[in-house]
Amino acid sequence: MVNRVNTTRPRLSRCVICLGPDQGGGLCHACLLDLPATGPCCRRCALPLSIGERGASLCRQCERTDPPQDRSRIPWRYECPVDRMIQNYKYHGTRAQGAALARNWLRAAGMPEPRPLALIPAPMDPERLRERGFSQTAELADWLGRSTGIPVLPSRLQRHGGYRAQASLSRSERRRNLREAFFVAGSAPLPEHVALIEDVVTTGATAEAMGHCLRRAGVQRLEVWALARTP
Numbered sequence: 001m002v003n004r005v006n007t008t009r010p011r012l013s014r015c016v017i018c019l020g021p022d023q024g025g026g027l028c029h030a031c032l033l034d035l036p037a038t039g040p041c042c043r044r045c046a047l048p049l050s051i052g053e054r055g056a057s058l059c060r061q062c063e064r065t066d067p068p069q070d071r072s073r074i075p076w077r078y079e080c081p082v083d084r085m086i087q088n089y090k091y092h093g094t095r096a097q098g099a100a101l102a103r104n105w106l107r108a109a110g111m112p113e114p115r116p117l118a119l120i121p122a123p124m125d126p127e128r129l130r131e132r133g134f135s136q137t138a139e140l141a142d143w144l145g146r147s148t149g150i151p152v153l154p155s156r157l158q159r160h161g162g163y164r165a166q167a168s169l170s171r172s173e174r175r176r177n178l179r180e181a182f183f184v185a186g187s188a189p190l191p192e193h194v195a196l197i198e199d200v201v202t203t204g205a206t207a208e209a210m211g212h213c214l215r216r217a218g219v220q221r222l223e224v225w226a227l228a229r230t231p
C-alpha cells in the first residue's frame with residue numbers, strides 16, 4: 001500500500017487516487033472519506049488532544065504558550081496517501097494531486113465562520129522558490145480563495161533569503177532564526193482577520209513565526225489553514 005497514489009497524469013474527471021469517477025474536485029467519495037482525518041484536536045495548533053485533554057478545546061502547550069493563531073483548520077494528518085499526494089505535487093509538480101486536496105479542503109474542514117477577510121500564503125525561501133519554479137502555498141491560496149470566495153493577498157508576507165531552517169540548530173536557535181525571517185511588505189494596513197495558508201504544518205514553529213509577524217503588522221484575528229498536520 002506504500003505507493004497507492006497514482007502518479008500518472010489523470011484524465012479529466014477521474015479520481016486522482018483510484019482513477020474512478022471524480023465526484024468533485026478530483027476525488028471520488030470513497031477516497032475522500034478514506035483520507036486520514038485530523039480528529040479531535042486543539043483548536044489553536046491542531047495537534048491531537050491527549051486522553052487527559054479530551055473535552056478541552058486547547059492543548060496544554062497552547063494554554064501555556066499562547067501562540068499567535070486563534071485557530072488552526074487542518075483537515076488531514078500528514079499520512080498516506082495525503083503525504084504522498086503533497087510530495088508528488090511539491091517535488092514532482094503533479095498539480096492535480098495538490099489541487100484535489102485543496103478543492104476538497106472546504107468539504108473536509110467546513111466553511112469557517114466568521115470568514116477571514118483575506119488569505120495570505122506562507123512565503124517560500126526565495127532560493128527554494130527559484131529551484132522549484134512555483135510556490136505551492138500561493139497556488140493553494142488561489143484554489144482556496146476560489147472555493148471560499150475570500151480574496152488572496154499574494155505578496156504581503158515575505159521571507160528574507162538565507163534563513164532556511166538548519167538541522168544542526170537547536171529548537172530555540174531555530175525559533176530565534178525564524179523570528180527574523182519574515183516581514184510584511186507594503187504600507188497598507190492588513191485586514192484585521194486573516195488566514196495564513198500553509199501546505200503542511202510540522203513543528204508549528206514556522207507558522208508561529210509568521211503569525212507573530214502578521215500580528216505585529218496589525219492582524220487582530222489569525223487563523224492557520226493547511227492541508228495536513230504532522231502528528
Ligand SMILES: [Zn+2]
Pocket residue numbers: 015016017018019020027028029030031032
Ligand atoms: Zn477514488
Ligand SMILES: [Zn+2]
Pocket residue numbers: 042043044045046047058059060061062063
Ligand atoms: Zn494546541
